[in-house]
Amino acid sequence: MASNLLKNIIKLDTRVSVSQNVCLPIRCLSTASPRVKDKTGKNIVFVDGVRTPFLLSGTDYAPLMPHQLAKEALIGLMRKTNVPREVVDYIVYGTVIQEVKTSNIGREAALAAGFPHSVPAHTVTMACISSNQGITTGIGLIAAGAYDVIVAGGVEFMSDVPIRHSRKMRSLLLRANKAKTPLDKLKLLSTFRPNFLLPELPAVAEFSSGETMGFSADRLAASFKVSREEQDQYAVRSHTMAKEAQDKGYLTDIVPFRLPNSSKVIEKDNGIRVSPIDKLAKLKAAFVKPHGTVTAANSSFLTDGASACLIMTEEKAKQLGLKPKLYLRDFTYVAQDPIDQLLLGPTYATPKVLEKAGLSVKDIDVWEVHEAFAGQILANLKAMDSDWFAQKYMNRQSKVGVPDLSKWNNWGGSLSIGHPFAATGVRLTVHTANRLVREDGQFGLIAACAAGGQGVGMIVERHPDATAL
Numbered sequence: 001m002a003s004n005l006l007k008n009i010i011k012l013d014t015r016v017s018v019s020q021n022v023c024l025p026i027r028c029l030s031t032a033s034p035r036v037k038d039k040t041g042k043n044i045v046f047v048d049g050v051r052t053p054f055l056l057s058g059t060d061y062a063p064l065m066p067h068q069l070a071k072e073a074l075i076g077l078m079r080k081t082n083v084p085r086e087v088v089d090y091i092v093y094g095t096v097i098q099e100v101k102t103s104n105i106g107r108e109a110a111l112a113a114g115f116p117h118s119v120p121a122h123t124v125t126m127a128c129i130s131s132n133q134g135i136t137t138g139i140g141l142i143a144a145g146a147y148d149v150i151v152a153g154g155v156e157f158m159s160d161v162p163i164r165h166s167r168k169m170r171s172l173l174l175r176a177n178k179a180k181t182p183l184d185k186l187k188l189l190s191t192f193r194p195n196f197l198l199p200e201l202p203a204v205a206e207f208s209s210g211e212t213m214g215f216s217a218d219r220l221a222a223s224f225k226v227s228r229e230e231q232d233q234y235a236v237r238s239h240t241m242a243k244e245a246q247d248k249g250y251l252t253d254i255v256p257f258r259l260p261n262s263s264k265v266i267e268k269d270n271g272i273r274v275s276p277i278d279k280l281a282k283l284k285a286a287f288v289k290p291h292g293t294v295t296a297a298n299s300s301f302l303t304d305g306a307s308a309c310l311i312m313t314e315e316k317a318k319q320l321g322l323k324p325k326l327y328l329r330d331f332t333y334v335a336q337d338p339i340d341q342l343l344l345g346p347t348y349a350t351p352k353v354l355e356k357a358g359l360s361v362k363d364i365d366v367w368e369v370h371e372a373f374a375g376q377i378l379a380n381l382k383a384m385d386s387d388w389f390a391q392k393y394m395n396r397q398s399k400v401g402v403p404d405l406s407k408w409n410n411w412g413g414s415l416s417i418g419h420p421f422a423a424t425g426v427r428l429t430v431h432t433a434n435r436l437v438r439e440d441g442q443f444g445l446i447a448a449c450a451a452g453g454q455g456v457g458m459i460v461e462r463h464p465d466a467t468a469l
């Protein structure tokens with residue numbers, strides 16, 4: 001049962017050390033008889049992916065604009081893959097909380113990064129799975145025969161978010177703009193009231209319910225009987241594994257970022273923080289006050305960061321002399337009730353994408369699952385291990401089963417590395433790719449939940465030419 005499984009989370013930290021996973025790629029992989037059939041006729045490959053260091057919002061990136069982060073990710077990608085910008089046919093880029101001046105941020109970032117004017121770019125938004133959407137939109141464009149080479153990615157910048165005037169103030173300003181005579185303007189001004197000045201702040205909340213993600217995660221944890229201690233233990237696991245991966249130099253997806261007009265170069269994520277469990281136990285509830293179980297330490301934190309990746313047909317990769325990391329084998333999106341099942345995307349997406357690909361939980365060598373909150377991850381694990389949940393809510397005969405946790409987020413996750421919403425999907429994908437090499441696996445499963453009660457599942461397969469660098 002899941003409860004036994006959860007008891008072992010702390011033991012797992014000592015049982016599975018990242019250092020044990022260092023191994024050379026010894027498995028013989030071949031393109032001749034793939035176990036998962038290519039459905040596109042193009043054998044679409046993930047060449048590589050990069051990201052800026054992920055930073056706590058309000059720290060070193062604070063004076064920037066989001067397209068500057070995205071630009072650095074794009075430049076870093078082209079430099080790392082050594083692919084000329086002219087080869088790229090199209091860019092699909094994600095963002096969630098839009099900077100109003102750069103609403104098609106994919107295009108602005110591409111121009112700033114020196115892509116030719118002739119490379120079109122569009123921006124996608126699907127909450128925390130926006131860069132997954134970037135990747136799968138790219139797969140669709142390639143499969144449709146529209147293009148061969150796509151850059152996908154995403155950026156989120158929580159250090160500066162659009163804060164609006166109140167609706168009443170906006171209405172007054174718009175009407176004042178149209179007023180024809182000074183007298184009309186004066187009449188309008190006389191309707192002004194001081195409370196018009198109250199600003200509208202964006203919230204990390206569901207529009208349909210008004211509930212914040214953290215509040216919803218707390219309710220979810222309570223309904224799956226996930227204790228505060230289990231959440232704190234999971235958070236310590238995430239930070240411990242991220243720290244090990246960072247110290248061992250495994251986070252090679254990071255491209256250092258020299259801050260504009262400064263000699264300072266940012267080289268590392270700055271939110272990884274391994275704390276003793278008793279310190280976590282003392283923190284107050286962050287959302288459901290005072291008795292909730294979700295705290296600042298067992299939540300993902302507000303993060304600034306950007307990512308980018310290069311996908312193309314295998315044939316094109318060969319022509320360009322590239323060594324791709326992955327085949328992008330299959331994917332699915334799911335959507336549920338955004339109130340009670342808001343953060344259960346992985347539970348719904350996992351069996352669906354496994355079935356599509358003809359695989360089972362046991363076939364997966366690397367799991368990379370977005371950690372919005374520790375309570376959300378543990379609730380998903382319990383749901384995946386419940387026949388009752390599968391039958392009552394998912395219209396399935398039985399549970400999908402529990403993944404082997406020794407293969408689960410072994411380099412930490414969004415709780416510790418950070419979660420710049422629209423950038424996370426590429427981070428999950430490139431960590432899957434690099435872990436498949438280091439851990440000598442074949443198949444990886446990426447899953448994530450997103451606002452709106454949506455989720456994604458993706459199946460990837462290590463490419464025979466893959467290296468972890």
Ligand SMILES: CC(=O)SCCNC(=O)CCNC(=O)[C@H](O)C(C)(C)COP(=O)(O)OP(=O)(O)OC[C@H]1O[C@@H](n2cnc3c(N)ncnc32)[C@H](O)[C@@H]1OP(=O)(O)O
Binds near residue numbers: 213275283373
């Ligand atoms: C699909 C999805 O992905 S949904 C998820 C979307 N994302 C979210 O909703 C973001 C959720 N997170 C948040 O909103 C914020 O990070 C919050 C509200 C949880 C916390 O914000 P803040 O209160 O500003 O956090 P802050 O960094 O100040 O930490 C609060 C306290 O916890 C402590 N703390 C935080 N992390 C840790 C840690 N790992 N170990 C020990 N202590 C910690 C801090 O030191 C601080 O202590 P202090 O009050 O003594 O100074």
